[in-house]
Amino acid sequence: MSLYYARDLTRIHGRRTVLAIDSLDIESGRIHGLLGANGAGKTTLLNILAFLDVPTAGHLGFDGRPVRFSGSHLRRLRRQVVLVDQHPVAFSTTVAGNIEFGLKIRRIGRRQRVRIIDEVLALVGLEGFRNASARGLSGGETQRLAMARALAVTPKVLLCDEPTSSVDVENQAAIVDILRRINRERGISIIFTTHDRQLAAGLADRILYLDHGRLVATGWENVFSCTVEGHDERHDRCLLPGGRRLLLPRGLAPAPGICRLSIDPRAVQLAPPARETEAEQGLRGRVVLLTAEGEQVRMVVDAGIRITLFIDPARYRTLRPGIGDEVALAVQPQGICFLAGR
Amino acid sequence: MKRFAALLLLVLLACCPGAGPARAGGEKVLRMATTTSTQASGLLDVLLPAFTKDSGVRVKVIAKGTGAAIRDGMDGNVDVIFVHARAREEKFVRDGFGTRRYPVMHNDFVILGPASDPAGIRGLDDAAGALRRIAAKKALFVSRGDDSGTHTREQQLWKATGLPLATMRHTVVRKGGKREVESVCPAGSGAWYLSIGQGMGRTLTMADEKRAYTLSDRGTYIKYRFGRRVPVDLEVLCQGDPRLLNAYGIIPVNPEKHPGTRYDLAMQFVRWLTSERGQALIRGYRLLGRQLFYPDARNQVTGMP
């Protein structure tokens, strides 16, 4: 079922277009990762999805119905969606008082409030902090408190802006674990932003890639900067980071210079071992990650750059690639796209 | 080190303007303390330029309430005082702060009030009687209450009414000894007796605003009544009582008490003021076409002191 849909959504700050999304659909009950560099528009999109910001133009739907951008309507929608900031702030009261805030607004009785507070504190592992001053918590603890505060109001959607960027490794693991559990056990849809591919790949069911405010393509993760060197009769030559060369059919690349390039993971294939020599326009590298993802197997290959690709289970069973194995990759030219901007 | 400090002190003293001998070669400046009402009358603006022209002595005027003016004399801040509170002037001389009081001129006080005259004092020439009626009616009365000459006179009038009075006492420590300062006002005056502690002009405007009675010197009243675009709406309701006469005296500060003062310049001014020329200027002075001051001196200061 569709949780959000957006059509021609734009957000303009002053003269700068920070968001321009042609079409976006987000499914209910799953974990979505919003991946992109700093300034790609992730936070803006998240704020709009949290109904805290309003698009300059376009259509947004939530829960199957179009969103009207009036104060009272947005306020009603906000009851079902909670955003956890990248650097959350705690109200200057106790930990319990922070969690109680949203509950009081929803007119939940005292006894039930106490029960919910205990429950969410246990969930985030802050049981001992119930009556502590919230201002005295560390960064990671504050992040967990913010999560508990958000979960207490049992939202339909939990939006997390860079949930792990400002906490230490120990807390990162704990937070990822909490997010997984609330998605699985409570069925809360989660949308989080990150610039960490590893986290996005590990946590998200589906990854959306934002680049300069545009949704590049669902699942496209392979975006690299490269240098177009020139061409011979048949090929354009492209130098990738790490010194690998990519040969493309003549006419695909722009004029020589530095540019950005994205490769659709579905357009990358493992070259069969027998035909390895023919993969001259392809790339070679070692397998570093293998995960089952829905119907497919996601594979990340370190070929100087980290390239993600999907292989179907049948092919996986025939080839049986293992982590550390060297493989050759064939890239179909139609999956390559040069991006605007640097 | 000690010698150096002494030297430094000497140099500082020499640099200090108005410090003893260093001043002798410069301009001759007489410092005079007087009352705000004297300055406000405009008389000094006629007298002082004439004196400076005749003698070459410039006069620096410090205008305050009578109390503060006398205090300046006691502290030796000035060379001469020119005030109008007879009893206090005589005490000033008796206590040795001044050499002698020379009568200069007089004008008079008037009791003012709104035209409606709620206490019915219009036309009375008995000031004490007028105040008795005001007290009986509990009609609003604004007192300067600033220890000025006018305030002093007002207190004398209240004493003359025979009404019960309340006395305020303050303990003041001076020169290590304690001293009591007194002021009186009608007993139980509560809400109708407004003691405001401010100058004559402010007292007049407040009496006007509050539709109250007040005691004023005639000069300030004329200025506020006839010299302003928005005149105070108060009328002279009681005048002519000898108790309302306001005599001005001038007293040089005793040089034995305060060696820094310029007794010579002070006496030069006293002689000039009581001379025929000074007295004629006083007689001829007109404020908005009205004579304000009547000369009192009878050429008693002819010889050298």
Next chain:
Amino acid sequence: MNFLTDSLRSALLLVLSRDPEMLEIVGLSLKVSCLSTLLAALAGVPLGFFIAFTEFRGRRLAITLLNTLLALPTVVIGLLVYGFLSRHGLLGSLDLLYTWKAMVIGQVILIVPVVTALTIAAISRIDDRYRKTAMTLGAGRLRTGLVIFREARFGIVAAVIAAFGRVISEVGISMMLGGNIRGFTRTMTTAMALEYDKGSFTLAVALGIVLMTISLVMNVLLNFFQGRARM
């Protein structure tokens, strides 16, 4: 040169003996100043809140105007209010001039900009994330406002204390609108000005000691709350 020691000694005597006239003056000062501060806080805090918290046309202009009003001399306010309250003025019939109420009116005008501007500053210091967090947890405008108010509370208390410090020590308005009437509108500052005119300094110095003590206490409180506000 005994002057200072004399005045100080007799002033201390007066303070220690709790002279009734002095106590009356101090009491009236505190009454008028507290009332002015209370009224100004009731007007200025919500106003500051409104300006800091809402977007409207002319908001910048309003803030500039407020900052200008901050520098308004007391005598200008005194003159303005005098013009209204005078017998010849618009509100002359109310007979308010030279009463403590007139002083309160003038003082409120003096410090409403102080309270408002400092409230705006206190609220602007509060991170926007508090607003966002409250809203995402479901708070409406009012509740969001209360959250910001709560977070800014020390800054706002500091604003009110600063305003009190301004009125307790101002002399222009008290003199022009109160008129320094003994027992009715004589405040610490006007009494000090009067006693100076009289040439007797005892009461003036005594009141100065009291006033400075009050200022000191106020400043200690102010420092405390500003310290808390920055935490």
